Amino acid sequence: MEQPPGFVDANHPDYVCRLNKAVYSLKQAPRAWYTELSNFLLSLGFTNSLADTSLFVLKVDAEDLHYFIGLEAHRTSSGLHLAQRKFILDLLHRYDMTNAKPVTTPMASSPKLTLTSGKPLSDPKQYRQLVGSLQYLQFTRLDIAFAVNKLSQFMHCPTEDHWQAAKRILRYLARTPSHGIFFSSNNQLTLHAYSDADWGGDSHDYVSTNAYVVYLGNHPISWTAKKQKGVSRSSTEAEYRAVANTVAEIRWICNILTELGVPSPPTVYCDNVGATFLCANPVFHSRMKHIALDYHFLRGHIQDGALRVAHVNTKDQFADALTKPLPRARFLELRNKIGVTSDSPS
Incomplete structure (x- = not known):
C-alpha cells in the first residue's frame, strides 16, 4: 500500500490511508458487500440457506413478478413463463443483427470449431462482450448452452470463424426471441x-x-x-x-x-x-x-x-442437446423435450 499520487503526506511518507468502506475491485469488496446485504435481508426476516449461502428465503404471499434484470415473467392461470425477449432484442440491436437472416439451430453441426479455425481477430473485445452476454442469456435458454460453452473456450484468442459462429447464435435468437421456460402450476x-x-x-x-x-x-x-x-x-x-x-x-x-x-x-x-x-x-x-x-x-x-x-434410450436422452451441435431435425425435437417453449399455454 502507498499513499495515492497528489495526496502524499510529506511529514508521514510511510503512512497509508485507512478505508472506511470497501472499494470496488478490491479483494475484500465482495465479502464486505455480502455481509452488508446479508445483515439487511436477515433484519427483514429472511432465512439464510445452509446449502447455498447466497440464497435467502422469505416465506410470505408472493407478489407478481414481471421484470427483473433482464428476465421477463408472464403469469397465467396455467403457470409462469420466463423469457428474456427484451434482452435478446437489445442484443440484436447492439450488434446490428435485428434484420439478420434467421436460422433454426444455434450452431452448425459441421465443420467443427477449433482453436486454429480462421484468422485471429485484431480486436477480440467485441467477441468477448457478446459471448459474455450470451452466457447471461442461458438463465432461460438452455437450448444455446452447448454453443455458448464452445465459444467460451476461445475467449483468449478468438478468430473470424469464432466470430461468425457467435453471430449465428444471434441469428438463431432472432428467430426465437420469445422462447423461454414454462413452469406449470400443476407440476409434480x-x-x-x-x-x-x-x-x-x-x-x-x-x-x-x-x-x-x-x-x-x-x-x-x-x-x-x-x-x-x-x-x-x-x-x-x-x-x-x-x-x-x-x-x-x-x-x-x-x-x-x-x-x-x-x-x-x-x-x-x-x-x-x-x-x-x-x-x-x-x-x-x-x-x-x-x-x-x-x-x-x-x-x-x-x-x-x-x-x-x-x-x-439414446433417442430420449434430453441432455444430448447440450453435448454437441445437432442436425436441425434432432435439435428441434430435443428443444421441445428439454422444456424451451415460445410462450405459456393459454
Missing part, C-alpha cells in the same frame, strides 16, 4: 436428471464434453455443458464421470429442496449401458482406479439409497 415435485457425455468430442485435445439437465417434475431447474478434466479412455468412463458430476449437482439441489420443505429422492438417467451397469453393480475393477474418487463418491450415494441411476 419429483426430482430427476439426464446425464450425457460426448466421448472425445473435441478433435483438438479429445477431452469429452459432459452435460446434465436437472428437472423438478417437468421443469428444468439446473443445467450445464462443460468439458471434462482429462481425457477419458472409453465411452463408459466418460459417461460415468458425467453421472458423477450430475450427482454432485443433484445432491446440492436436494439439500436446498429439503430446506424449502420439498423432499424428493432423485433419479439420474444415463444412456450408456456400461456406465449404468457399473452404477448398479458396485464391483471395483482395476481398470477404474484412475477415476476412483468418482467411483466411490457415486457408489456411496447409491448404496445409501439417496438416489438411483437408470438407463434411458
Whole structure:
C-alpha cells in the first residue's frame, strides 16, 4: 500500500490511508458487500440457506413478478413463463443483427470449431462482450448452452470463424426471441436428471464434453455443458464421470429442496449401458482406479439409497442437446423435450 499520487503526506511518507468502506475491485469488496446485504435481508426476516449461502428465503404471499434484470415473467392461470425477449432484442440491436437472416439451430453441426479455425481477430473485445452476454442469456435458454460453452473456450484468442459462429447464435435468437421456460402450476415435485457425455468430442485435445439437465417434475431447474478434466479412455468412463458430476449437482439441489420443505429422492438417467451397469453393480475393477474418487463418491450415494441411476434410450436422452451441435431435425425435437417453449399455454 502507498499513499495515492497528489495526496502524499510529506511529514508521514510511510503512512497509508485507512478505508472506511470497501472499494470496488478490491479483494475484500465482495465479502464486505455480502455481509452488508446479508445483515439487511436477515433484519427483514429472511432465512439464510445452509446449502447455498447466497440464497435467502422469505416465506410470505408472493407478489407478481414481471421484470427483473433482464428476465421477463408472464403469469397465467396455467403457470409462469420466463423469457428474456427484451434482452435478446437489445442484443440484436447492439450488434446490428435485428434484420439478420434467421436460422433454426444455434450452431452448425459441421465443420467443427477449433482453436486454429480462421484468422485471429485484431480486436477480440467485441467477441468477448457478446459471448459474455450470451452466457447471461442461458438463465432461460438452455437450448444455446452447448454453443455458448464452445465459444467460451476461445475467449483468449478468438478468430473470424469464432466470430461468425457467435453471430449465428444471434441469428438463431432472432428467430426465437420469445422462447423461454414454462413452469406449470400443476407440476409434480419429483426430482430427476439426464446425464450425457460426448466421448472425445473435441478433435483438438479429445477431452469429452459432459452435460446434465436437472428437472423438478417437468421443469428444468439446473443445467450445464462443460468439458471434462482429462481425457477419458472409453465411452463408459466418460459417461460415468458425467453421472458423477450430475450427482454432485443433484445432491446440492436436494439439500436446498429439503430446506424449502420439498423432499424428493432423485433419479439420474444415463444412456450408456456400461456406465449404468457399473452404477448398479458396485464391483471395483482395476481398470477404474484412475477415476476412483468418482467411483466411490457415486457408489456411496447409491448404496445409501439417496438416489438411483437408470438407463434411458439414446433417442430420449434430453441432455444430448447440450453435448454437441445437432442436425436441425434432432435439435428441434430435443428443444421441445428439454422444456424451451415460445410462450405459456393459454
